[in-house]
Amino acid sequence: MAYKTIIEDEIDILVAGAGLGGTGAAFEARYWGKNKKIVIAEKANIMRSGAVAQGLYAINCYMGTRFGENNPEDHVRYARIDLMGMVREDLAFDMARHVDSTVHNFEEWGLPIMRNEKKGSYLREGRWQIMIHGESYKPIVAEAAKKSADKVFNRVCITHLLMDDSKENRVAGAVGFNVRTGNYHVFKSKTVICGAGGASNIFKPRSVGEGAGRVWYAPWSSGSAYGLMIEAGAKMTQMENRIVLARFKDGYGPVGAYFLHLKTYTQNAYGEEYESKWFPALQEMVGKEYLDPEVSHRTHRPIPTCLRNHAIISEVNAGRGPIHMVTMEAFQDPHLEEIGWHNFLGMTVGQAVLWAATDVDPKYENPELTTSEPYVMGSHATGCGAWCSGPEDVSPPEYYWGYNRMTTVEGLFGAGDAVGGTPHAFSSGSFTEGRLAAKAACKYIDDGKGEGIVVSDKQIADLKEKIYKPLETHRVYSNEVVAGSVNPNFINPRQGLDRLQKLMDEYCGGFGVNYMTNDKLLNIGLKKMYLLGQDLEKVAASDIHELLRAWELKHRFLTSESVFHHTLFRKETRWPGYYYRGDAMKLDDENWHVLTVSRRDPKTGEYTMEKAPLYHLVGDIEKAAPEGH
Amino acid sequence: MPTFVYMTRCDGCGECVDICPSDIMHIDKTLRRAYNIEPNMCWECYSCVKACPHQAIDVRGYADFAPLGHSVRVIRDEDKGTIAWRIKFRNGKKDMELLAPITTKPWGSATPKLADEPAPSKEMRDSELLFNEPKYIRMDEGGLHTLESNGLTIKKGVYY
Numbered sequence: 001m002a003y004k005t006i007i008e009d010e011i012d013i014l015v016a017g018a019g020l021g022g023t024g025a026a027f028e029a030r031y032w033g034k035n036k037k038i039v040i041a042e043k044a045n046i047m048r049s050g051a052v053a054q055g056l057y058a059i060n061c062y063m064g065t066r067f068g069e070n071n072p073e074d075h076v077r078y079a080r081i082d083l084m085g086m087v088r089e090d091l092a093f094d095m096a097r098h099v100d101s102t103v104h105n106f107e108e109w110g111l112p113i114m115r116n117e118k119k120g121s122y123l124r125e126g127r128w129q130i131m132i133h134g135e136s137y138k139p140i141v142a143e144a145a146k147k148s149a150d151k152v153f154n155r156v157c158i159t160h161l162l163m164d165d166s167k168e169n170r171v172a173g174a175v176g177f178n179v180r181t182g183n184y185h186v187f188k189s190k191t192v193i194c195g196a197g198g199a200s201n202i203f204k205p206r207s208v209g210e211g212a213g214r215v216w217y218a219p220w221s222s223g224s225a226y227g228l229m230i231e232a233g234a235k236m237t238q239m240e241n242r243i244v245l246a247r248f249k250d251g252y253g254p255v256g257a258y259f260l261h262l263k264t265y266t267q268n269a270y271g272e273e274y275e276s277k278w279f280p281a282l283q284e285m286v287g288k289e290y291l292d293p294e295v296s297h298r299t300h301r302p303i304p305t306c307l308r309n310h311a312i313i314s315e316v317n318a319g320r321g322p323i324h325m326v327t328m329e330a331f332q333d334p335h336l337e338e339i340g341w342h343n344f345l346g347m348t349v350g351q352a353v354l355w356a357a358t359d360v361d362p363k364y365e366n367p368e369l370t371t372s373e374p375y376v377m378g379s380h381a382t383g384c385g386a387w388c389s390g391p392e393d394v395s396p397p398e399y400y401w402g403y404n405r406m407t408t409v410e411g412l413f414g415a416g417d418a419v420g421g422t423p424h425a426f427s428s429g430s431f432t433e434g435r436l437a438a439k440a441a442c443k444y445i446d447d448g449k450g451e452g453i454v455v456s457d458k459q460i461a462d463l464k465e466k467i468y469k470p471l472e473t474h475r476v477y478s479n480e481v482v483a484g485s486v487n488p489n490f491i492n493p494r495q496g497l498d499r500l501q502k503l504m505d506e507y508c509g510g511f512g513v514n515y516m517t518n519d520k521l522l523n524i525g526l527k528k529m530y531l532l533g534q535d536l537e538k539v540a541a542s543d544i545h546e547l548l549r550a551w552e553l554k555h556r557f558l559t560s561e562s563v564f565h566h567t568l569f570r571k572e573t574r575w576p577g578y579y580y581r582g583d584a585m586k587l588d589d590e591n592w593h594v595l596t597v598s599r600r601d602p603k604t605g606e607y608t609m610e611k612a613p614l615y616h617l618v619g620d621i622e623k624a625a626p627e628g629h
Numbered sequence: 630m631p632t633f634v635y636m637t638r639c640d641g642c643g644e645c646v647d648i649c650p651s652d653i654m655h656i657d658k659t660l661r662r663a664y665n666i667e668p669n670m671c672w673e674c675y676s677c678v679k680a681c682p683h684q685a686i687d688v689r690g691y692a693d694f695a696p697l698g699h700s701v702r703v704i705r706d707e708d709k710g711t712i713a714w715r716i717k718f719r720n721g722k723k724d725m726e727l728l729a730p731i732t733t734k735p736w737g738s739a740t741p742k743l744a745d746e747p748a749p750s751k752e753m754r755d756s757e758l759l760f761n762e763p764k765y766i767r768m769d770e771g772g773l774h775t776l777e778s779n780g781l782t783i784k785k786g787v788y789y
Contacts (some may be wrong), residue, residue: 008777032741044650053650054674065774072774073781081789095775103763109741110734135705135712144740155652179652185754211691212632212669219670220694222649250694282776289789305670342729345714348688350673352716357690359720359748383736391757393775396783443754455781456670545666548652593787616788619781625789 004183005464008151011189012036013441014148014175015434017043019050019279020138020212020427021416022195024434025143025441026104026517030148031192032442038059038087038149041187043157043548046142050197052216052427056134057346058125058256059113060426063100069123070152072096073617075128079424080616082304082381084290084574084587086238089617090399094423094436095429096384097193100320102432103130106146107171109140119362126260134348142432152405155179156526158224159551160230160463161192161412166454172408175463179186180305182544184464190450191411191441195434198377198384198417199559199562201221201497203242204505204512205373207250214350215376216245216252220552224374225385225418229560233602234407235387235594237420238494239559240566244309244515250326251367255325257343264329266312266369274323275308276316282310285576285586305381309371309577321344323369329364370529374504374579375510376559379415380504381428382578384461384563385420387612388413391436396615403444403607405437408599411450413437421595470541470550477540489538493549496532502530504560507596508567509579520580522568529561547566556598562607566596569609631668631688632677639663639686645677645686654686679705679712707736 013029015022015034018040029038029145042049075096079087107113112133115121124131146152157176164170173189175563193503200217213219230236247255258264268274276293283291286307296303313321331337344352354360360367378385386407390399405413416430425433436553470493477489484494491499504510507525517525536557541547572588573581594611601608616622632654635643646663653667654677663686665671675789680684687718690699698719705712714727738756743760756773776783 018719027743028760031746032754034744034748044652045648048648048650048674048676050650053676054672066769071779073779080657085787085789093774093776093781098759098762098766100767103761103766104765105761108739110731110732110736110739112730134731135729135732140740141734142739147740147742150745182711198683207691207693209691209693210668211693211695213671213675214691218674219672249762250691285735289787338727341716341725341727345701345703345712345727346729348676349688349703352697352714353673353688353701354695356696356701356716356718356723357697359718359722361718393757394783396785437757545655564732589787613785613786615783617728617776617781618784618788620780622788 003468005186006183007186007188008039009188010037011173011187012191012445013038013438014173014187014189014192015040015193016192017196018046018145018230018461019143019195019197020052020420020430021434022193023141023443024431025193025195025415026149026436026629027144027436028435029442032439036442036445038151039187040145040149041156041158041174042154043179045154046145046152047139050138051221051232052331053218053344053351056132056137057343058129059428060129060207061099061258061429062119062122062128062426063096063128063271065100069616070127071297073619075424076617077621078128078302081301083423084286084304084306085384085593085614086574087383087423088390088399088595089615091388091419091422092393094391094616095432095453097424098436099428099432102428107140111137111140118462125257128261129256131261133346153185156185157548157551158196158228159467161228162188162455162459163232164453165459166452170453170477171232172453177467177547179544179548184467188458188530190445190453190454193413193415193441194225194229194418195432195439196224196413196418197221198225198229198375200375200558202376202504202560203373203510204501205283206370206511214250214252216372217377218249221377222552223376223557223559224555225351225587226559226562228599229407229418230558231602232409232412233274233599234409234412235597235599236562237385237387239376239562240570240579240596240600241382242563243380245372246309246369247372248351251348251354251372252350252372253344253348258325259338262336262340263327264327264330267326267476268315268320269322270320274320275311276321278311278314282307282576284427285585286574287589289436290583290587302498303602306575306577312371317514324366325369326366328364328366331363348508353512371511371548374509377535377565378420378422381423383421383423385418386414388419396623398613399615405433406440406444411444413441423467446605451519456547466492470547473538474540474542490538491535492540493546493553496536496539496553499532500557500560505533510562516578516582517567517569517579522564531556560584562600564596565598565609566606631671631673631691632665632686633689634663635685635687638683640683642682644680644682645648645673648676648680650676665758679704682750710736
């Protein structure tokens with residue numbers, strides 16, 4: 001295997017993975033680093049990569065301070081209640097106070113944002129969401145990133161971060177391979193902004209066979225944000241906080257515009273409202289502070305996403321499924337009907353394909369909903385990711401170590417799914433986080449923090465051997481058998497993925513066990529994960545494409561292992577409807593009103609877990625709340 | 630579901646190979662035309678369908694839940710700045726055409742080149758402001774929100 005080694009040296013800012021977070025980073029970095037060398041490495045093509053590749057029909061995070069709509073702290077309060085209290089409020093506030101400037105830039109670049117003709121403001125889908133014609137959202141922002149970057153390496157999959165050989169715990173760049181040529185790419189860089197993605201396909205999906213790709217989050221979101229950073233020894237937070245989505249069945253078409261704009265609603269199979277009857281028992285589990293339908297009704301405080309899932313799951317288990325979205329009323333209005341279809345075509349074409357294939361016309365039939373398999377990510381209604389420093393003027397001491405969005409590894413920054421504790425960032429917030437990380441990375445370099453980095457030839461050579469090992473394994477052992485995929489010496493990436501998904505589903509609270517787990521199941525699961533980890537040393541790839549799948553699998557594995565440890569650590573059921581700890585079925589604020597933080601020792605693979613204090617923004621609303629709340 | 634490629638329309642140009650986010654559109658070495666090598670990693674995102682200059686790529690819904698006989702076709706036109714869809718139901722009862730804008734500006738013309746922007750001052754560097762801020766936050770002369778400006782403190786404990 002004579003793959004060339006291609007070294008890109010003297011990079012200042014390497015953007016590893018360029019979805020919305022990474023493009024935001026590359027774009028902004030040029031402003032603060034006029035003469036800095038900015039390089040993007042992306043495993044696909046930045047014009048259509050990341051979770052927004054397909055487009056979006058809404059921007060879900062926009063304050064509208066310009067139109068007097070919301071302040072940043074209002075959004076923090078929303079994220080706080082939606083995530084059952086577990087948010088890095090410094091990071092969330094920081095993102096929210098900048099996000100509008102991002103959106104106003106997007107509009108200037110040509111992103112079509114719908115207007116409310118009467119008010120002159122953007123057309124609101126809900127309190128935080130604005131509606132867009134976003135088919136070309138990604139190519140538009142990618143164009144801006146391309147203009148800022150010195151070089152864009154499309155089709156280079158980053159597999160590992162490089163570490164400084166002269167100073168412990170400092171990043172030195174990254175390595176990977178070109179998925180077309182197979183060549184080995186070495187990026188020596190003073191800083192790395194990890195814009196890689198969260199994780200789909202780590203829990204067994206509901207769809208089988210060909211449909212396994214119709215996951216809610218993009219199938220190419222391989223948990224690389226977490227895989228890369230965990231392996232480098234960065235601390236992670238809230239990795240137990242996986243998300244389950246209530247979506248249109250099979251196609252996983254979005255429901256946001258349906259609920260908020262089209263005013264559709266749900267009912268059980270027998271046409272009954274079902275949600276409220278589950279709330280008294282649920283209130284026993286989580287406490288009145290988190291679920292108070294009366295207050296929600298009065299003040300429009302949202303019912304947390306997970307709790308609404310809980311009602312669906314419970315109703316289906318009680319034998320009154322499926323849950324339907326009542327579209328037949330709204331769709332009588334031809335304008336709303338058109339929006340309903342546009343909404344899918346703009347971001348989940350597969351749902352339109354499915355309704356066309358099954359003759360489901362929502363004008364005459366109320367489509368089915370379902371709860372999805374869980375996903376691990378950090379920008380939707382969930383906050384998995386790295387433990388990052390916040391901004392100087394907002395963060396308390398425990399959350400601040402000098403550079404905004406820098407992880408606990410020096411010089412390694414995060415954006416989008418990579419940053420933990422910042423749910424509800426969505427596309428615009430992820431791009432904004434990239435911008436914040438880029439400014440901070442430039443400052444880190446200007447402060448001289450990236451000087452004197454040493455990367456030994458040995459580190460480069462060792463990583464090269466490691467990257468291509470699956471090809472070597474295949475070359476050595478494949479001819480031992482006549483033909484076929486069964487070999488006693490190795491597994492292929494698909495076989496490994498199947499095992500991971502089954503394991504996560506059965507032991508870590510997937511849909512197959514109604515999202516239930518406990519300490520015993522998690523410990524058994526971890527034992528099996530250990531064995532899978534050993535087998536992944538023997539994963540084999542027959543070609544470069546399969547090598548890509550092999551490394552995606554390894555990133556998914558590292559993500560999953562972290563999810564196991566975090567889920568075991570948090571001994572409570574914080575998010576009923578996302579998952580349940582059968583051995584601790586209540587929310588426990590006395591012991592667990594904290595953020596969970598983990599670190600995997602890069603040398604030994606051992607995990608250590610700790611609790612980090614939870615800070616909240618306190619303003620007039622909080623001061624007026626009852627004592628102790 | 631995935632995508633599939635019509636034999637008679639594909640000329641093997643590789644636009645789909647270049648754009649597929651999942652790296653599953655490859656050129657068949659014998660036929661010299663593109664095909665989907667891994668349907669169960671296809672998101673039906675239509676990136677390849679939109680990129681194909683010959684409309685050679687189409688989608689047939691995932692076999693595990695989508696019956697045959699439907700069609701969702703698309704033409705994306707950067708010059709016109711539009712995307713045109715046609716949805717046909719299996720039973721033939723619904724045949725919809727939908728049109729949407731993809732941009733408000735001539736394609737690729739409106740993104741800025743930040744290298745040409747004036748360099749930020751030291752004061753700006755030492756602040757919490759980003760490019761185009763504070764102007765672009767509210768499109769007025771107002772400043773950035775801070776804890777102080779918004780009457781907030783950040784405290785440990787249990788608050789709702």
